[in-house]
Amino acid sequence: MKQPHHLxxxxxxxxxxxxxxxxxSRAVRDAGRAPSLEGRSLGLLFEKPSTRTRVSFxxxxxxxxxxxxxxxxxxxxxxxxxxxADTARALSGYLDVxxxxxxxxxxxxxxxxxxSVPVINALTDRAHPCQTLxxxxxxxxxxxxxxxxxxxxVGDGNNVAQSxxxxxxxxxxxxxxxxxxxxxxxxxVIERAHAYGSTPSITDDPIQAVEDADFIYTxxxxxxxxxxxxxxxLPAFDGFQVNDSLLSHAPxxxxxxxxxxxxxxxxxxxxxxDGEASLVWKQAExxxxxxxxLLTYLLNGTKDxxxxxxxxxxxxxxxxxxxxRGPMGSS
Ligand code: CP
Ligand code: NVA
Numbered sequence: 001m002k003q004p005h006h007l008x009x010x011x012x013x014x015x016x017x018x019x020x021x022x023x024x025s026r027a028v029r030d031a032g033r034a035p036s037l038e039g040r041s042l043g044l045l046f047e048k049p050s051t052r053t054r055v056s057f058x059x060x061x062x063x064x065x066x067x068x069x070x071x072x073x074x075x076x077x078x079x080x081x082x083x084x085a086d087t088a089r090a091l092s093g094y095l096d097v098x099x100x101x102x103x104x105x106x107x108x109x110x111x112x113x114x115x116s117v118p119v120i121n122a123l124t125d126r127a128h129p130c131q132t133l134x135x136x137x138x139x140x141x142x143x144x145x146x147x148x149x150x151x152x153x154v155g156d157g158n159n160v161a162q163s164x165x166x167x168x169x170x171x172x173x174x175x176x177x178x179x180x181x182x183x184x185x186x187x188x189v190i191e192r193a194h195a196y197g198s199t200p201s202i203t204d205d206p207i208q209a210v211e212d213a214d215f216i217y218t219x220x221x222x223x224x225x226x227x228x229x230x231x232x233x234l235p236a237f238d239g240f241q242v243n244d245s246l247l248s249h250a251p252x253x254x255x256x257x258x259x260x261x262x263x264x265x266x267x268x269x270x271x272x273x274d275g276e277a278s279l280v281w282k283q284a285e286x287x288x289x290x291x292x293x294l295l296t297y298l299l300n301g302t303k304d305x306x307x308x309x310x311x312x313x314x315x316x317x318x319x320x321x322x323x324x325r326g327p328m329g330s331s
Contacts (some may be wrong), residue, residue, distance in 0.1 A: 004119075043099070047101060050122070051260075064292055066096075069095075097120065105127070108121055130291055130294070136290075147173070151174065153175060160219045161219065218242045258280045
């Protein structure tokens with residue numbers, strides 16, 4: 001079987017394709033509810049809970065004129081032990097594309113390997129590429145460019161961090177990663193970032209990481225499935241909270257990102273999450289546009305994108321440079 005174009009992680013597209021998807025996302029956003037995916041069906045196979053990913057895929061597909069079908073394992077024969085591979089073969093006969101949030105990464109690979117339609121990773125324990133697409137869209141919206149921006153990841157070296165580090169490398173964003181030593185991102189992920197000419201700087205000192213950052217990104221310290229480790233894991237994150245004290249070490253224009261859901265008072269303070277520097281609600285909203293761009297790309301290619309939209313988008317961009325001048329004041 002010829003493998004369709006799956007999105008297991010963000011580097012399953014080239015940097016050029018990444019650009020095209022971001023451009024499509026903007027085109028979809030600016031064009032409104034154009035029915036470019038009429039008659040197409042998206043299956044959403046989720047083994048873990050989700051608010052943003054599930055709803056943005058469902059609403060986004062509807063807005064494009066297509067249909068989304070939510071598939072909880074308990075409603076499928078998968079829940080009674082039908083193999084993932086057999087499920088993938090059967091679903092491929094009905095659906096045009098699948099987005100899957102599987103309990104573990106190998107389960108996702110099994111699904112993708114046996115599917116004859118594209119399978120999008122809607123989060124595994126190792127990667128969250130849909131989140132990275134929305135993050136890059138948000139960063140470019142806010143700063144006017146991706147290249148040359150400086151990011152600080154502060155917290156757990158988890159799935160969101162790993163896809164972000166690779167996506168940032170593909171987009172020319174410099175990344176400094178501050179994690180407790182035992183909870184860093186995988187060496188294999190750093191290697192993949194190197195492939196795009198990026199050398200993420202690695203530290204266990206959040207203050208050092210944020211010193212020249214245009215934005216600080218964090219996520220929960222306990223990801224789904226980490227619950228049992230809470231007592232042993234939590235003490236390692238002392239000093240890693242993104243709060244006003246940490247922001248005082250960053251440039252004045254620094255912005256803050258979080259994929260959500262957040263645990264207020266744990267990895268981020270409420271003051272920062274709800275404060276002026278926060279981009280989190282824009283990130284959450286952009287999940288839908290980014291995934292609409294991705295679905296359009298996977299199902300239609302770039303051929304039927306409305307032309308001219310990008311220019312009006314460019315015209316409306318705030319003229320902010322990444323280093324030094326931000327909307328919240330100067331550094
Ligand atoms: N950020 C994210 O993927 O959120 P959900 O778990 O709500 O989908
Ligand atoms: N790292 C988090 C992200 C949730 C969107 C988790 O895996 O639970």
